[in-house]
Structures are given as C-alpha cells and as structure tokens.
Amino acid sequence: MLDTNALVNTQIFLKSSPKEKLLQENFELKETKLTPIIDNQVLIEIIYISIDAANRAWMQGRTYRSQILPGDVMGGYALGKVIESRSEKFKIGDYVEGDLGWQNYAIRDEKELIRASIRSSENLHMSVLGITGKTAYFGLDLAKLKKGETVLISAAAGAVGNVAGQIAKIYGCKVIGITSSDEKANWLINELGFDAVVNYKNNNFVKDLRKLCPEKVDVYFDNVGGPIFESVLFAMNNFGRIICCGAVSQYDQAAPESGPRGVPGLIVTKRLTLRGFIVMDFEDRKKEAEKQLMDWIEKKQIKPAEDIVIGLQNTPNALIGLLNGDNKGKRMVRINK
Numbered sequence: 001m002l003d004t005n006a007l008v009n010t011q012i013f014l015k016s017s018p019k020e021k022l023l024q025e026n027f028e029l030k031e032t033k034l035t036p037i038i039d040n041q042v043l044i045e046i047i048y049i050s051i052d053a054a055n056r057a058w059m060q061g062r063t064y065r066s067q068i069l070p071g072d073v074m075g076g077y078a079l080g081k082v083i084e085s086r087s088e089k090f091k092i093g094d095y096v097e098g099d100l101g102w103q104n105y106a107i108r109d110e111k112e113l114i115r116a117s118i119r120s121s122e123n124l125h126m127s128v129l130g131i132t133g134k135t136a137y138f139g140l141d142l143a144k145l146k147k148g149e150t151v152l153i154s155a156a157a158g159a160v161g162n163v164a165g166q167i168a169k170i171y172g173c174k175v176i177g178i179t180s181s182d183e184k185a186n187w188l189i190n191e192l193g194f195d196a197v198v199n200y201k202n203n204n205f206v207k208d209l210r211k212l213c214p215e216k217v218d219v220y221f222d223n224v225g226g227p228i229f230e231s232v233l234f235a236m237n238n239f240g241r242i243i244c245c246g247a248v249s250q251y252d253q254a255a256p257e258s259g260p261r262g263v264p265g266l267i268v269t270k271r272l273t274l275r276g277f278i279v280m281d282f283e284d285r286k287k288e289a290e291k292q293l294m295d296w297i298e299k300k301q302i303k304p305a306e307d308i309v310i311g312l313q314n315t316p317n318a319l320i321g322l323l324n325g326d327n328k329g330k331r332m333v334r335i336n337k
C-alpha cells in the first residue's frame, strides 16, 4: 500500500488576481501535505498539464467554469495516472484526465474524472488527439467546409489554430493564417502547408489581408476576437460563416473590451452566420474525432506541433508566455523529465 505521508505535493496557487497582464508574482508555489483519500476518490500523479489561453479567462470571471480566485490552486486540464484508489470505477495504473490543477498530485472524486484512452503517446493525447485537435475538428465540422473555399484562421500558429488550418487543407480549401511574426508565418507555410499568412502586428494588416484574398473569406475560424475580429468582418464574403472558438485578445487584461464595429450591421448586410461552441458539447462524438485525427496523422496529412515545457515550477511562465505568443503549436508542461 502506498504511504501517502511520504509524498509531498507541490501546488501552484493564484496569489492575487491580475490587474492587467498576468505576471509571475500573481502565483505562489507551496509544498503541502496530502490528505488521505475517502470512498469514491482516487489519488492521481499528474503527468502533463495543458496550458490553455482559457486559463487566463478563468481569472476574469465566470466562464463555462467557476472563476479562479486568490487562494485557489490554479486550475488546469491535465493528464495523470491513478496511484491510489477507493473507487470502483478507476484502478491503480489507469490514465485519467480532467481539471486536475497545477500540482504534482491531485485527489479527485471519480465523478470529476474522465478515463483517458491513450491511442498513441501521452503528448499526442494532449495535443492533436486531445482537446486541441477536437476543438479544431468540431469547430470546422460546424463550418461545413466546401472544397475551394477560402478559410481564414486567427492564432494560426497556436494549438487549435494550426490543427484547424491543416484540417481545412485536407478539405481542399485555400487556408490563410493570422499570426504575430514572420518566423511563425514561414513555419505555417513551409512546415504545415498553409497557403498564406498575414502578420497582424504589421501596420498594413488589413491591406495585406485584402491582397491575400481578393475573393474574400468564406469561413473565419476566430480564436482571438477583438480588433482582428472587427477587421475580418469587413473581409467576409456574403453568406460567410464565422466560427467563434475563443477570444484570446481579450483575456490578458482586467475585463473584455466593448464589442467591435460592424456588429450587427455587417452581419445583416453580408448575411453572415456566427456560431459559437465549446468542445465539451461534443463529448458523445469524441471517439469519432480521435479516430479521424489519428488517421490523418498516420497518413501524414496532419503534422502534430507540440511545445513542451519541463517542470511544474515553470507552469506560470508557460502561461504568461503563451498569452504573449511565445508558443508554436500545443503548449503543455511535463511534470517530470
């Protein structure tokens, strides 16, 4: 039997709510004692913590999850292995996932966990076969892509964006990405097969976008909201579809800004459809997505892009960096080497 008294848990707490941009000083790392598990609970050793733009939005207020407040262990989706169990559902050695938090060990009730079936590797399970890939897959499923259409994707070099672009290519679309640097733009074009990329940090972003798609945009996969969303509204085709996946440009500040110009005017005149979604809405179709994504990976139609940071203590900087655009592909923290 495992001696939990011998285990020390390292946990990262939110020490203070960020006033504007998230800083290292908003977090605090503490060593704590593990409490014994009770009936229906399991003790989990965490392997990977997913670094998600949404982690920052959870500090702003209530989203699809309760707000993270000072004094809380920082929330975060993670993959781990059961190392002690008082549950009928999970036994020692089972892989589980869920909001396990930024820590080495988590104690959770069985109801809070999902069994993770690792089809390939643990890291692929966290990237293309995980929430990231499924978000891209189901978001584009809602867009009902047609061959030859022009698809524009923001935060294209990020976790969800790069997979969305690669899937849109498989459907035979012209794919244009939006990102913050020429280095990322070259990577998207040369490594991942995007047709073109526009750098939103350039002053002539709107002109560049117009030049790259004079035919205008049929589908916009929006990961960022804010000023980019506003600019893209003007570049949409009549009857275009906008998939609202997230609004990362609005997360790393005290509160989201007021809405963009062109809403609802341009939505009316261009007869646009805006469709928001949360990947968890598609829980009943997750096996279908995993199978399809795996098939595309095996056929080399999707190249997994992972950005792995080592060590729990580096988790705050991993998130701060992601919000500043440091990452290419899916960022995750591996707890141990």
Ligand SMILES: NC(=O)c1ccc[n+]([C@@H]2O[C@H](COP(=O)([O-])OP(=O)(O)OC[C@H]3O[C@@H](n4cnc5c(N)ncnc54)[C@H](OP(=O)(O)O)[C@@H]3O)[C@@H](O)[C@H]2O)c1
Binding pocket: 051, 052, 053, 054, 131, 132, 135, 155, 156, 157, 158, 159, 160, 161, 178, 179, 180, 181, 184, 223, 224, 228, 244, 245, 246, 247, 248, 249, 250, 277, 278, 279, 280, 322, 323, 324, 325, 326, 327, 329, 330, 331
């Ligand atoms: N609906 C769902 O179920 C669901 C699920 C997962 C994720 N999401 C959403 O998907 C989006 C991407 O999330 P992710 O976790 O995959 O993160 P990510 O794309 O890997 O990283 C975030 C990226 O956003 C870009 N960014 C940061 N600030 C920006 C700004 N002000 N304007 C434009 N771009 C900015 C940065 O790339 P650049 O270098 O290009 O600026 C950064 O790399 C988020 O909006 C998230 O909320 C939604």
